[in-house]
Amino acid sequence: MGSGQSVFTDDELEDYQELTYFTKKEILNVYKRFAALDPEAIAANKNTHLPQHIIEEIPELKVNPFRDRICQVFSSSNDGDLTFEDFLDMMSVFSENAPKNVKVEYAFRIYDFDGDDLISSDDLKQVIDRLTGDQKLPEEDMQQMIENIFGEADLDDDDSLSFAEFEHVISKSPDFVNSFRIRL
């Protein structure tokens, strides 16, 4: 802990604590995880950008089918590279203490592959494909799935989910909060 303490001033820690859902101790833990990804680069400059493929080495991300999306959504430079502050932001959103509405917002952006602020049927197809991995759903079943999701959630019948519609669907999904979480 001693080495971590000296990295940030008290004011910085105080600010981070204000801006995230973490305590100071947890923030230092996040930093430890971040620094462990590329100790040399971080030692040289703690505000450096770590490239996407290094961030994806985190065990939870490594197995996550949406890892590239997660990196892109949290990247302040929009190219998938994360600074420590981006990383802290990410871990904070995934933490247990982050409220549901914050999680929903980021989930929407992760699942919105083309970034048009709508989850279209193509987006949904990608989501389902990534969720099932190597074993693809037959085309017919895939269409049925997408149709059912829209039937349940697409309230204005435009064949895509707006953020409000997505939020509405999630409000009826009791498992969402438990699954959208990375324990520190």
Added chain:
Amino acid sequence: QKRARWKKGMALSWREFRMNTTLWRSAFKRIEGHFGAGVVMYFKFLKWMFQLNILLFLLVLLFLVLPEALLTDNMNVSSSAVELVVDFLQGTGWMEKTVMFYGDYSDQTLAAFANWNYNMPLANIVIIAAIFLVSLLVMVHNTARGFREQMFAQDDASRNYGNKVFSAWDFSMEDPKNSLLRQKSNHWSFISLLEQERYLEKIKGRTTKEKCKLWSVRILINFIVLCFLGGGAYLIYFATTKTTESSDFSTYSFFLQLLIGYAVSLTITVLNSTLPALFKFLVKFEDYSAAWMLNMTLIRTVFLRLASLTMLVITLYTEITCVPQDSCGCWETKVGQELYKLVITDFLVVVGVTFLVEFPRKFLVTKCKIFKMVGQQQFDITKNVLDLIYGESLLWLGTFFCPMIPIITVIKNFFVFYIKQATVLVNYAPSQVAVVASDAESFFLIVLLATFCVTAIPILYIVFRMSPSKSCGPYRIYDTVYDILPIAMEGFPPVIKEICDWLFSAMILIPLFIVLCLLIYYKGQMATSYKEMIGKLREQLLMEGHDKHFLMKQV
């Protein structure tokens, strides 16, 4: 503003404190990383129960066991080593004469310090009542929370596609092998979701003839299940009467003595572990939907467990009470001994199955090619949670007869956690079928609540109606256990006495009961009307959407 900041700081440090002191935190993370949220639910349930039991354990320890042990002196342990062990496992001999069992508790008001007296019989009944009340409160609190979450969920959670898709990935997963399995299980669950939809379509299209055939099969199977339950009950009756009939086994060898002593608990345990497998097999012919199949098996299993316990208590009671009351032994202690043995057997089965079946099986499956076909074992969450609930029902039923049971249960829970954690991480492969945590959690709590009600009935009956043994226990001078209350109240100041009289009178209890029922009814009505409201609003939203489209086209 400073104040708000200070408040936030306090909240944060409280959270930090809690995080550092939260029990088994890292274990949860490890298990979750390997198996996802479903299996963790079992461990959370276990932890929750452990905490509840600690509370009950403290109640019993502070107010029953310690006073009795400190204020009376009647320890005389003088037996050979073999007898010591046998007696320990069976709760007989020297154990019978300790604070372990009902029979040993004093019927006197014990002199404590100077002017302080401790009314043992009164303390006993108050603590038993407190145990039931505390358990009930904790359960109701949790169930209510579960319901509140479920209210937001759709009526039929199994057909909730949004939930299935957008909550399908457990972001905390970190094990590559497991994540591949999770993708497989996602695939499977999407397909089964669509299957289910088709199944519902199929039900609608069933002809009358098919319906008739199906119903006769269902009735037949229910009849078979009942037969098995009856047979099980008879087996318990048989074992109990046989072992209580001839009471002199001292000429037998050590092992045989133990076997006879444990005959009843072994019978019950064997029944509890074999019949559910049979139920699981039978339910396949009934052509229920997947969720109902699970529920039916569960309901039958729970019924079996409760029936076997009730059967045991009834048999013991009819066996032991005899006409001249003083000539026979202390039936409460006998019941206590049987329940004590059940608790011990329950624990030994967990240990035995883990070390004699699961570890060797894992070893064989991974090391020998021939056994590969058997495949790796998967963690059956429902079965394990039911085992926990069974342990808890033993506690509720047993504390009156054997006040040490909460203490044993706490120790049991503690070890079971570590044993299960070890076996889950080492022996089990992640399940192919992902369990929906939210559904199951509230369902388990409801099963627990039902179990609680069923175990409360015999205890209430004993307290209010049955006559306690005349030769032992805190209530030997009373006709029923309940009689202690009016008598003990004599000693209180008149004001308190009057208040108690008033509280326990029918004048108050019956209206209170009616008001409670009305309240529940009212709340239920409110809930349904909200549901209807949600439906209406949803329809309206749809209409708005269509309107918008229409207008857009016009433009």
